[in-house]
Every structure is written in C-alpha cells, then in structure tokens.
Amino acid sequence: MDLGEGLRQALAKLSKATIIDSKTVKEFNKSLQKALLSSDVEVQLVLKLTDEIEAKALKSNIPSGVDPRDYITNIVYEELVKLVGEGYVPKMEKKRILMMGLYGSGKTTTSAKLAKFYQDRGLSAGLICCDVSRPAAFTQLETLARQANVPFFGMKDEKSADKIAKEGLNKFKDKDVIICDTSGRSSLDSELIEELKRVNKVFNPDEKALVISADTGQIAGKLAREFDSAVKVSGVIVTKMDGSGKGGGALSAASAANVKVMFIGVGEKLGNLESFNPNKFIGNLLGVPDIESLVKNITTAIKESKIDPKKLESEELNFETFYDQLEAMKSMGPLKNVFGMMGAGNVPKEAIEQGEEKLKKYKIIIGSMSKAERRNERLLHEPGRVTRIAKGSGVEEKDVRGMVAEFNKMRKTFNTLKNDRNFKKKFKFG
Ligand code: GDP
Ligand code: MG
Secondary structure, three states: HHHHHHHHEEEEEEEEOOOOOHHHHEEEEEEHHHHHHOOOOHHHHHHHHHHHHHHEEEEEEEOOOHHHHHHHHHHHHHHHHHHHHOOOOOOOOOEEEEEEEEEOOOHHHHHHHHHHHHOOOOOOEEEEEEEEOOHHHHHHHHHHHHOOOOOOOOOOOOOHHHHHHHHHHHOOOOOEEEEEOOOOOOOHHHHHHHHHHHHHHHHOOEEEEEEEEEEOOOOOOHHHHHHHHHHHHOEEEOOOOOOOOOHHHHHHHHHOOOOOOEEEOOOOOOOOEEEEOOHHHHHHOOOOOOHHHHHHHHHHHHOOOOOOHHHHOOOOOOHHHHHHHHHHHOOOOOOOHHOOOOHOOOOOOOHHHHHHHHHHHHHHHHOOHHHHHHHHHHHHHHOOHHHHHHHOOOOHHHHHHHHHHHHHHHHHHHHHHOOOOHHHHHHOOO
C-alpha cells in the first residue's frame, strides 16, 4: 500500500466520524506522520506539525454541514502552507542572487534556469561562476549560459571565490539580475562556510537561495540551519521534483530557516523551472495529488451535474440515471481521483483502469437504447432488443449482456449505498 493510500484511508475513516475527538485526530495523525516521514520531513517537525493539527482540530467544533474529513484536510493543508508559503511571485527588479547548497543539489543548473527565467521576462542577466572547488564547474556554467544566451563570467584556475565575485560584479555592472553560483560539498564543512561568508560579503546579495534536491532526507533541516546561521538564507529552491523525491527535505529546510519556497525545478532543461505553487507541492508530499483542486472539483461537479438527488433517492437506479452519473463523473476528472475523493482509496488500480474503459463503452451502449429501455432494464429481456442495441452501438451482443449484468450488480450496491449515511451526505441526499 502506498502512502497516499494510507492517508486516503485515514481520511475515509474520518468521514465516518460524527465528532472529532482526541482519539479520532490521534489516529488520523498517525497516518499523516507516516506519510510525512516517508516523504523525508524531519522527525521533530512532523511531531510539531501533528501536535498543531491536533490542537487546531480540537479547538473548535466542526461547522455544521462540513464533512469532518474536509475539515481536517483543510487544517493539514493550511499548516503545511504556513511552512512553505502560499506561492511565490518573483519581483521583476534589479537583484543579486546567491546560490548555495550541497554538491549535486542542482545549484549550477538552477542558476542558469533562473537567469533565463528573468531574461525571458525582459530583464538583463549575468551568470558568475564562483565554484572554485570543482574543476569542471567553470565549463558547466559557461555551457549552460551559452544555451540560455546569458553572459557568463568566470576565472579558470582562480582559487579565491570572493575575488571572482568582485570581478564578476564589476563586469555585470549594467545587468539587472546577477546570479552567483557557488561551490558545494557532499556535506557542509567549515571551509565551505568560510568561503561562502566571504563571497556573501563581497557579492552582497538581495536573495540567498538554498537549493535543496527533492530527495534530500533528514539532513535538510540541519543543513538549512547551518547555511542560515552563516549567511542568512532568504528562500528555498527545490530541484528534481520531477524525480522520485517528495520534497520533504525542502519542507524541513524552509521551516528550519523560517523562509518560504521560491521555485521548483522539474527537469534538467533550462525551461524546467516553476514559481512555487503550494497546492501541487503539498499534494505530492502527502501522496494525495492535487489535494485542493480535488476538493473543489468534487463539489462543483456535484453542483453542476444533472443528477437530481430527490429523483435518485425515490427511484431505482436505471440506465438513464446511470448515464447521468457517468456524465457527472466525467466532469470530476479521472475515475481514480473520484474514488480517492470518495475515500475509496483502496480500489485496485487495474479495476480503475478497466473501469474507465468500460464506462466509455457503457455510455455508447446506453446511447443506443430507447427511452423506455433506459428506464426499464426488464425490457431488455424481450427478444431482439439486445441485438438491435449491439448493432446500433457497434459492439457485440455479449458486451451488451455484460453491461446489463454489471449494471444489475451495481444497482444492488447502489441501493445499499443509498441507505449509507456518509454517501448520502456526500451527494447531498440527506
Ligand atoms: P550542483 O552540483 O549543485 O551545481 O548541481 P548541478 O546543477 O550540477 O546538477 C546536478 C545534476 O542534477 C545534473 O545532472 C543536473 O542536470 C541535474 N538536475 C538539476 N536540477 C534538476 C531538476 O530539476 N530535475 C532533474 N531531473 N535533474 C536536475
Ligand atoms: Mg555546481
């Protein structure tokens, strides 16, 4: 079971709760802790977060008409947004940006991405290579700068990073955005810190970006505190969000340095840089993709759908109402999300994929039925009808029969669900 599924199941359980008491929240928090820890969020931070969520959840009564699950999801979301920020809007003005982070975190690539980002938006940019520890660093940034069509400055064989910074500033006097790439190490040592402090002094940056790769683990918080105490970090850039890492380290880093996330790197190419958007990031961190928009989608979809709850409740499910439901589902997005949102996170993936295919076919078949047939499944037992429908919809007779059999199964489930309190509430029957 993946983590998102664990968390979705916990959320589903919450849906069944009538009140949010300490036991309910604690139980939910356990799944949240698991999800956050496996996304590499620092242990202490996870505990602090879940404590805050518990306090907040218990402090006030759930507003009437609000699903406990939505209520808690919201609290979790808000607490996480507090740490990473509500979204970053880069200022289009003159600035100097100092890039720092561990070796391999993506500093050099991101330096070039940023230069291109600002240049594409009408500012002039310059790139300085102050990485004096790795011989290949000069050529790497020079090449990237050429690709981005941004002027480059570096001094091969020069060992004093602050000297390069000084000359670079001089060379780029007339540039709007000057970006300084620095050395990295596999871990933070005093030599690197001293070098960084010197560059910081000479370069006098407006922004000091800590570059953290999405797969950085538990060390991220400690790292951020060290960089912060050396030069005062002003923001985090998370790279490699296109990979398997969940960015939990970046959350720890942002929290530790008390700064927000500015940009997200989503690939090796120069264009693969996005201003930070918390929705996507938090969804990824929790394993519940697009957490916020899902909540929105499901509410709008229900509102906009042609389903008349009264009619559904009083009548039996027939092909007509079934068809309307399929239509409504389509507007909610992929079936997988719909099940997830309904708290049925444990529907097997194959079933969902097959389901999507089948639903398409079903709609075509139902489209070939007469009005009377749609309203009364029993008519299909009369000779000739199935053959006609199969012909009309371009499928085989066994497909039509298969659908009728499944429809009947579904009708049974539907009738059970109709009497289920939570389902009623979700579709506003109750
Ligand atoms: P530095 O040592 O911190 O300067 O890191 P580099 O900029 O040299 O990047 C290290 C490796 O990570 C390179 O192979 C980059 O292409 C790659 N990289 C950087 N950012 C991203 C990203 O957002 N996504 C992916 N997939 N790779 C990235
Ligand atoms: Mg580098």
